[in-house]
Amino acid sequence: MSDTILRTADGKPLKAALQRASAVARRRAFWLVLPLLAFVVITFVVPIGQMLSRSVTNDAFSANMxxxxxxxxxxxxxxxxxxxxxxxxxxxxxxxxxxxxxxxxxxxxxxxxxxxxxxxxxxxxxxxxxxxxxxxxxxxxxxxxxxxxxxxxxxxxxxxxxxSFYQAAMDRKLSAKGVFEKAPEDLQVYLKLFGRTLALSAVVTFLCLLLGYPVAHLLASLPMRKSSLLMILVLLPFWTSLLVRTTSWMVLLQEQGILNNTLVGLGIISDENRFALMYNQAGTIIAMTHILLPFMILPLYSVMKTIPVSYTRAARSLGATSWTTFRRIYVPQTVPGIGAGGILVFILAVGYYITPALVGGATGTLISNQIAFHMQDSLNWSLAAALAAMLLGAVLALYWVYDRLVGIDNMKLG
Amino acid sequence: MKLKTVLLATALTSAAYAAQAAELTVMSWGGAYETSQVEAYNKPFAASKGVTVNMVAADNPATPIAAQVEANNVTVDVADVELSDAVRLCDEGKLEVIDHAALPAGADGTPATEDFVAGALVSECAVANIVWSTVVAYDNTKVSGAASIADFFDTAKIPGKRGLRKGAKANLEMALMADGVPASEVYATLSTPEGVDRAFAKLDTIKADVVWWEAGAQPPQLLADGEVVMSTAYNGRIFNAAVAENKPFTILWDGQIMDFDLFVIPKGAPNKDLAMEYIAYATSAQALADQAKYISYGPSRKSSAPLVGLYQDGKTEMGPHMPTSPEALKNALTNDFEFWADRDVELSEKFNAWLLK
Amino acid sequence: MALPIYASPLERVWHKTYLLICAGIFLFLIAPILIVIPLSFNAEPYFTFTEKMLSFDPEGYSLRWYDNLLTHGMQAPDMVRDGTWWSDMWNNAQWIRAAKNSAIVGFWSTLLATSLGTLAALGLSRPEMPYRKLITAILLSPMIVPVIITATGLFFFYSNPCSVLGPLAPEGGCARLTSTYLGVILAHATLGIPFVIITVTATLTSFDKSLSRAAANLGAGPVRTFFKVQLPLITPGVVSGALFAFVTSFDEVVVVLFIGSHEQQTIPRQMWNGIREQISPSILAVATILVIISIALLTVVELLRRRSERLRGLTPQ
Structure with missing residues (x-):
């Protein structure tokens, strides 16, 4: 009777042996990851979950009455x-x-x-x-x-x-009748702030794209020796302390700062009409664009680097103008880079805290600053948690989109 | 034999010292204010008791205290907090009760409960050490003729940017006083919706010219940089800039808002008894007067006032720089903690919404 | 980037304009970093160029803010600069203490993040790895979650670790981790991990697996293969991951603000206080030193990158 099952040299069925081998390999791979996974889950995922749970559980009343x-x-x-x-x-x-x-x-x-x-x-x-x-x-x-x-x-x-903390975070208040209703206009804060956070982040993302695209294109089309020199100009800010960069923008942009002094000195503006570029939205936008620009340039660059130059040449040889070639051939191929850089910048911008706190003044602060306020000043931790949960929800949604577009295992740095 | 005795004595004293050498941790606000406390309270207390006193700083000590008590893991023995926080934390059971009758009598023998100024012992968990105030300060090289709080809100009379703290507290009161409400009626007015609207309407008149500050050290900096010509500020910071750093700053005492800073003991403090001793020592008439040598915050005891002497530079008389001086008290408001404990949430939201407009 | 020979005059003009725009953007990127260097030598306690500085008068420049970095916080800064002075400086000067704290926290958190991260990246890059996507997403999440949320969550966790660990908590209860070095180190390690994962995984993707098979074939065990074959080849990735982790820790202020205390004052926290409290050009002096350090680090990374390409047989064009 012939045995139709393939066997290994020592007589075990091949299928089972392969299965066992791959199970061992899977286990091995998993054991390598396990220490870190346990570390991140215990010191990061669980604490954040616990913090967010404060937004729905507050027993200050129920435990004492x-x-x-x-x-x-x-x-x-x-x-x-x-x-x-x-x-x-x-x-x-x-x-x-x-x-x-x-x-x-x-x-x-x-x-x-x-x-x-x-x-x-x-x-x-x-x-x-x-x-x-x-x-x-x-x-x-x-x-x-x-x-x-x-x-x-x-x-x-x-x-x-x-x-009720989510109600408060959505600007809803208990009315005299005892039901939650939309708060009066002069008490609405958080939704507007969320709106502003998203709007400012969108502006910053757009500016980063506007400034990052030409630079990434230049870097990708120059020969390696030149481009790695220019790359240092991109990476230096990336590596320089965030606080240093924020400080220097304060030095540059404040009303008695370098930019205004220079403009007044050159007679372009008068002493009374100095630009207000600091402690407002303009300050936040400028400083954040600068800080996040490398996060746009780097993914764009890595995508543009892979685009073969022969495509544009082919388009030109078929009679397209340089503008048509750029618009119809080059840009579509860079869309993955635009998506990756755009979402990365947007995600980082939405959660920004330090820069708006320092340069934002009254009109340039974001939802993160409000979370910090409730954490540290008003001590309303449940409301802080509710706001944080909403912010986190938005960020995770974007993270999911990023994963769909780019794949998280394709994230690259520098 | 003699040597033996000396050795024995040394061994005994050092053993006794080691047994006593407890540590006390005090949490305060950092900066020049903390320095004044270290000099006037901590150093002499540590020397007289043979203990180590650690000073730690926080942006607002009430926050870490609340967190530590909540987490049942208290490391701070004494904290320096604002009145509204003291009252709130006390009501929430996060502070130890302090027996006010056990505090030392005043320099003239008045019992402690009589010696403290009105409001200093209002919370059973706290003892006030200083009176500080929020004032308007200006750069006297750029501003002339500022005489009243109304001038701060009058950009036509005195052009230039204004610095204001980014928060509802103090700003609303000052706005009402500038609008002609007498100090005694400010909180009654602010308790009505019309009063709140009136305050915001007054703030509206300068909103476009305001640079907002958050930390106490910012107003002198904004004035020094020329970013603003007038600013609300804590009087001690302006005093320091003007006297210690010779900046051309003047304080406008009209419409000042006085407040207390108080010592509290968090519930479950590791060295509660020593903390009690520290507070009794630090709020004695002499220690409070000594603190005024380093910073221009007023002592919270009446009998300390005559003991206040010269600034540490040895020539500046401190009396006139105190928020409690007769000149400064002409039109002054005392912060109403009950009002703010009740309305802080709502008015802060209103203020934030107003900022967004 | 040369223009093709068939470019029209309009295209040539446009090309020049394009280069000019790029130059402008590079200026935008680099100006704020360069501007702080001359200002840190300002003789006046202001953040703007004085008349004397603009006319290059030597009197307008001074090293006082660098000196201030040493003396600020000293017990007796005005003494003769002998051994006692230096030891006073070493022990008490605030910026020196901050630098020491940053170094301690940075070193240990980098070590932790790099060792755990490299191990995990080795696992993640194996084709057999189960649930790879989900696990990668979890491991990278510290980079994505807004740091204010991380700081808040860690603050509660570190205030009382047992309350989070639940049944996992040790019998004797757990010590508080807020205001401790351990707490800040663990938190910074968490924040640095994604960078290690990303860089090491990237190097491993291009790693030629036949090399480890060859090693195994020649009789090396897995441990020996790792240390003798894999590790030398992925070293550049590990080092640049470690650098990223170190810089993350070295530049981090929000978490330190929330869970550190006065004891764990790091350089960024000291700068934060400086910016919020008393603004003096000392901060600019620190900034200059930090810029120089980052230029040095950047050179290291660039050299490593070239070395790695050489090792993999790719020569720079």
């Missing part, structure tokens, strides 16, 4: 607060004041309803003396306690998961 939370759970939304609710409130307030957690509770509600902080802290001081019937005595303490908006905010904060 247990009886009221129980009442909210027992009674569906829309129930008028009854005597039991006020009794629970009074008991929780007394307790929170004694435990010194009333401030956390107050801060949490004050995020949703401005001006309620002192409502809680002063109620905490008096809560011990409250007597039944609680509904009357609590409202007598401050009529605000009877308002639906306060109860809506408390119900909202008593849930384990909350959307």
């Amino acid at each position: 247990p009886q009221l939370v129980a009442w909210f759970e027992a009674n569906p939304e829309g129930t008028e607060p009854d005597e039991a609710a006020f009794a629970a409130l009074a008991a929780d307030l007394t307790n929170a004041a004694a435990e010194r957690t009333i401030g956390s509770v107050a801060t949490r509600i004050n995020y949703d309803v401005s001006g309620t902080r002192s409502l809680f802290t002063s109620a905490g001081r008096k809560a011990k003396k409250l007597e039944a019937p609680f509904k009357e005595s609590v409202v007598a303490m401050d009529p605000k306690w009877g308002e639906p908006i306060v109860w809506a905010a408390m119900r909202n904060a008593s849930a384990k998961l909350t959307t």
